[in-house]
Amino acid sequence: MPILREPTTSFQPTAVITEQGTAEVLGHDEKRQAAQLIEQAAHPNARDYLWLEARKLGLT
Secondary structure, three states, X not given: OOOOOOOOOOOOOOEEEEOOXXXXXXXXXXXXXXXXXXXXXXXXXXXXXXXXXXXXXXXX
């Protein structure tokens, strides 16, 4: 998901679990969180697009 443009509630999950796997995010900076989400939890068909978007956001 690209940048949120509306107010959101701030919270920090420990991990994100999907059918593709588990991405540990707690305690990692934004770049590492993005990498974990893309590599471990995103659907393989979406990963190239997500890496492209992460680059646009300065997360790589």
